[in-house]
Amino acid sequence: MRLELEKRSEHSALMTVLSPVVALGLTVVAGGILFAAMGYNPGEALYAFFIEPLTNQWSIEELLVKAGPLILIAVGLSVCFLSNNWNIGAEGQFTIGALAGSMIPILFHEYTGPMAMPLMVLMGALGGMVWASVPAFLKTRFGTNEILTSLMLVYVAQFLLDYLVRGPWRDPDGFNFPESRIFDDAHTLMTLGDGRLHLGFVFALVAVFVIWFMLSQTLKGFEIKVMGETPRAGRFAGFSHRGIVWFGFMVSGAFAGIAGMAEVSGSIGQLTPVISPGYGFTAIIVAFLGRLNPIGIVFAGLLLALSYIGGESAQVALGLSDKITRVFQGMLLFFVLACDTLILYRIRLIKSAPKAGGAHERA
Amino acid sequence: MRKLLSLAATATLALGLTAGIASAEDPLKVGFIYVGPVSDHGWSYQHDQGRLAIEEHFGDKVETTFIESVSEGPDAERAIERLARSGHDLIFTTSFGYMNPTVKVAKRFPDVKFEHATGYKQAENVATYGARFYEGRYIIGQIAAKVSETGTAGYIGSFPIPEVVRGINAFMLGAQSVDPDFKVKIVWVNSWYDPGREADAAKALVDQGVDIMVQHTDSPAPLQVAEERGIKGFGQASDMIKFAPNAQMTAIVDDWSEYYIARVQAVMDGTWEGGDTWGGLDQKLVHIAPFTNLPEEVAAEAAATTEAIRKGELVPFSGPITKQDGSVFLEEGQQATDEQLLGMNFYIKGVDDQLPK
Numbered sequence: 024m025r026l027e028l029e030k031r032s033e034h035s036a037l038m039t040v041l042s043p044v045v046a047l048g049l050t051v052v053a054g055g056i057l058f059a060a061m062g063y064n065p066g067e068a069l070y071a072f073f074i075e076p077l078t079n080q081w082s083i084e085e086l087l088v089k090a091g092p093l094i095l096i097a098v099g100l101s102v103c104f105l106s107n108n109w110n111i112g113a114e115g116q117f118t119i120g121a122l123a124g125s126m127i128p129i130l131f132h133e134y135t136g137p138m139a140m141p142l143m144v145l146m147g148a149l150g151g152m153v154w155a156s157v158p159a160f161l162k163t164r165f166g167t168n169e170i171l172t173s174l175m176l177v178y179v180a181q182f183l184l185d186y187l188v189r190g191p192w193r194d195p196d197g198f199n200f201p202e203s204r205i206f207d208d209a210h211t212l213m214t215l216g217d218g219r220l221h222l223g224f225v226f227a228l229v230a231v232f233v234i235w236f237m238l239s240q241t242l243k244g245f246e247i248k249v250m251g252e253t254p255r256a257g258r259f260a261g262f263s264h265r266g267i268v269w270f271g272f273m274v275s276g277a278f279a280g281i282a283g284m285a286e287v288s289g290s291i292g293q294l295t296p297v298i299s300p301g302y303g304f305t306a307i308i309v310a311f312l313g314r315l316n317p318i319g320i321v322f323a324g325l326l327l328a329l330s331y332i333g334g335e336s337a338q339v340a341l342g343l344s345d346k347i348t349r350v351f352q353g354m355l356l357f358f359v360l361a362c363d364t365l366i367l368y369r370i371r372l373i374k375s376a377p378k379a380g381g382a383h384e385r386a
Numbered sequence: 387m388r389k390l391l392s393l394a395a396t397a398t399l400a401l402g403l404t405a406g407i408a409s410a411e412d413p414l415k416v417g418f419i420y421v422g423p424v425s426d427h428g429w430s431y432q433h434d435q436g437r438l439a440i441e442e443h444f445g446d447k448v449e450t451t452f453i454e455s456v457s458e459g460p461d462a463e464r465a466i467e468r469l470a471r472s473g474h475d476l477i478f479t480t481s482f483g484y485m486n487p488t489v490k491v492a493k494r495f496p497d498v499k500f501e502h503a504t505g506y507k508q509a510e511n512v513a514t515y516g517a518r519f520y521e522g523r524y525i526i527g528q529i530a531a532k533v534s535e536t537g538t539a540g541y542i543g544s545f546p547i548p549e550v551v552r553g554i555n556a557f558m559l560g561a562q563s564v565d566p567d568f569k570v571k572i573v574w575v576n577s578w579y580d581p582g583r584e585a586d587a588a589k590a591l592v593d594q595g596v597d598i599m600v601q602h603t604d605s606p607a608p609l610q611v612a613e614e615r616g617i618k619g620f621g622q623a624s625d626m627i628k629f630a631p632n633a634q635m636t637a638i639v640d641d642w643s644e645y646y647i648a649r650v651q652a653v654m655d656g657t658w659e660g661g662d663t664w665g666g667l668d669q670k671l672v673h674i675a676p677f678t679n680l681p682e683e684v685a686a687e688a689a690a691t692t693e694a695i696r697k698g699e700l701v702p703f704s705g706p707i708t709k710q711d712g713s714v715f716l717e718e719g720q721q722a723t724d725e726q727l728l729g730m731n732f733y734i735k736g737v738d739d740q741l742p743k
Contacts, residue, residue: 081471085464185576189546189742198506199548199731205486219463290460292490295483296545297459335465338453339472345423345455 028368038366043312046358047326053358054351063341071340072333072351082332084218088290090328091224092117092282092299094321096306098230099278101315103271105238107251110272112158112173113279114303115180116151120280121287122184123150125203125294128210129192135209143210143284144226151280152273154180159272163265169272177303188294203294212289223285227324230278235317247271279303312359330355414476416440416650417469418452419462421481422579428604428623429578429640430454433480433503435624436642443647447654458483463490470495476653478646479503481578482547488512499658501649504549506728508660515645518666519549520556520727521695522638522674524702525688526620527560529635530598531568532684533618538569539598540591542608544578546742548730550602555734556702557600560691562736571596572739581607592617599633609633618679625675636688637675644670664724667696703727708735 054072055065076082096113103110110116124147127139157176161167189201196204212221238244250257250267258264287298309327313320334348418437422430437450451474456465462484469477470491476499479488485505492500492512500512508514530539541557543550554572561568571594573587584603588611591599599612599619606629612619613630621627621637645663652658665671674692677685694700703726705716710733716722733741 081467088460088464198729200482200506201545201547202486286460290463291486293486295459297457297483300457300459300461331461332464335453335468339417339451339468342451345453 025373027371027373028364029371031367031369034366042362042366043322043359046355046362049358049362050351050355053354057347057350057354058343061343061347063343068337068341068343071337071343073329075336075340076329076332080216081218082336084216084220086325086328086332087224088219088221089331090324091227092286092302093306093309093327094324095223095227095230095282095285096275096279096303097309097313097320097324098227098234098317099275100306100310101313101317101320102234102238102247103275104310105251105315106247106267106271107254108162108268108271109170110155110158110173110275111170111307112154112175112177112303113275113306114299114301115173115177116154116276116279117283117286117299117303118177118180118184119154119283120147120151121283121294121298122180122187123147123153123280124284125192125206125287128206128288129203129294132204132207132210135207139209140212143288144281147280147284148277149280151276151278151283153276154280155272155276156269159269163268169268184294184298185296188296192294194293201296205293206288210288211292212285214289219290221285221289223282223289226281226285228321231317231321234274238317243270279306308356312356326355327352413447413449414444414650414654415472415474416448416450417472417474417477418450419456419465419469419477419479419481419484420452420454421456421458421483422604423454424452426579426604427606427626427629430480430604432623432640433478433642436646439643440646440650444650448650456484463487466491466500467494470498474498476501476650476658482549499653506662508662510660513649513658513660513662515663517640517671518664519638519640519672520552520702521666522672523553523556524560524695524700525674525691526600526636526638527557527562527568528564528691529560529620529680529684529688530557530600531561531564532687533635533680534568534598536595536597537565537567538571538596539600540588540594540596541570541572542584542587542591542599542601542603543572543574544603545576546574546731548728551733551741552727552730553602554737555730558734558736559702559707566736568736569738570600572737574742575603577603579604581605584608585611588612589615606630621675627675627678632679634675634678635680636677639673639675641670641673667692668698709733710735710737 051069055069058065058068076086100110100113124143126146127134127143154176158169158172161172162169188203192203194202194204212223214221246262249260250262254264287294291298305327309320309323313323330352337343338345418433420430420433424430424434437452440448441450453465456462458481466479466487478501480503482504485502485507488500488502489507489509489512492509496511502512502514504516505514541554558570571591573591575583575587577583584605585607588599588608592615597617599608599617601608601622604623606626609619609621609626609630613633618635619633621634623640625637625639627634677688701721703722705720706718707716709715
């Protein structure tokens, strides 16, 4: 007797929309049980996690600060993923974007003219694109697996950052500590409101709109989807495989690069050895949680940001360990994936072993 | 526009602050930010021991909070501000990478007191503090050179920042005072806390023939490898004897309790001031764990060295000291200034390794 997943012949449109909500509900219930088992009041813990961060302006702004780079990177990645290109290296493109965007504030810090900020954004985008062009080139030229090359380049980027902040770009007045000089005001992204919310979030919203428009209203959007789902049909339609690989990598690289530049210039205000708590990787989750749909990605980004901010708030309010927070985030993702799987597949109990063995059993 | 916004910001802030000031009967709220998990049994664990000491000492008069595993990137500022906003009166940020975020938040909350560990930027409401761990490293250097049979120690470093480089140099000065040809093999793991990588590095070092394990990372993993492989080593940050009952010879223990209690008391008395505290064995910020698994005479000599450093009779960084490249660091009779120690980015002669640039 064993369990088997069987593909459903058709899946319910209603459930596709409802599944994230169901997953969230299941997480809340399972989380409540977990908190109760740990001896915390589940009501209080869930309140601290999901509601408290939304009750004051400061933490809402912090939520947006955290969600901004996630959404911006994820929207770029969605274009890439939709076209069946697997850019896993957004974290590296983010890092190089941050480095390129920091050239003016570090190397040409005397230049504080009005063009400084637009140039920094442009450099950030270019930096991300240059880094993304490597796996794109290797894939189109040699058929290299882009998952591996883009992932490996993440580490190269991080070591490059490490080298620069410990060596040539180190703050000359910083006692040899590994940090760059602090950026001039002219090189710091404008803040919105009274907290740390900066223009980076606006960039994310603009990106969401542009990609939504492109995917739903333009021929390019159609081309991306066709090439992603049935490349053969796409080729008959005259779409270029090579062109779409480059397009996906350039868009996702540019967005990740801008996110990196915005994070350094808006949130941190200098280059440090660590500039990202893994935004580029988390964004992959955000992209899929949002079903590769720009609007869905906005909600997914906010939800993931909420789980981080809520985790911190629960630590302060209840002394909840950071570990429980991570278990909780893990449960959320597990339930989302489980619900999605059950939309596409049904579970069947098979009583006796079928005659065909081998490959079938491993399926 | 920007000016208007910041004006509004100041106004809201001022309102929030007056509402947040504690009345006399309220307990003093003390917050901590940790870079690792409390369970690291090293750096963050020892800070948390300090927090518990505050609770024990002051009882109902204080309330403490901590946020653990706060990464030293963009998240740090939010975590610090969260504590400042939730009515904490005194906030300890316990890792170097929190320096600029701490200063930024402190500017926005002038009535909250901040204490930043191991940094160098102070303000009216930001004090810095650190410990002269290198004093302990001089002592373990001496022990290592006396006990080692191969004449080579393995050294696991976190990041090549002045704090760690200074530790390596102090260790070698101690070792060279016994055996001028003592060697050290250094592996950088680029993390403060990564038990897996620390253990891998330790195994590689043992395979290369070192018989003493020294670490400047926070988990007990390297010492556990030493225990498994039957060599000797030293605990880091906390007394790790329970992880390595046969391998640990002593440990350099960070002890923040007295400092933390004194600072909390100062806030209560209204005598708290910014400034810098950099104390060592003399101020009990650094402790040497009991000597174990050592020949008696080595233990006795180590105890004598400890005493001499505590009294100031022995200063680890005193000349003549030559840099690795052969140039003179300190002349005979000179002692290193705090400035020189804080910015140390070179090896002394006898360290057979390239400092990662």
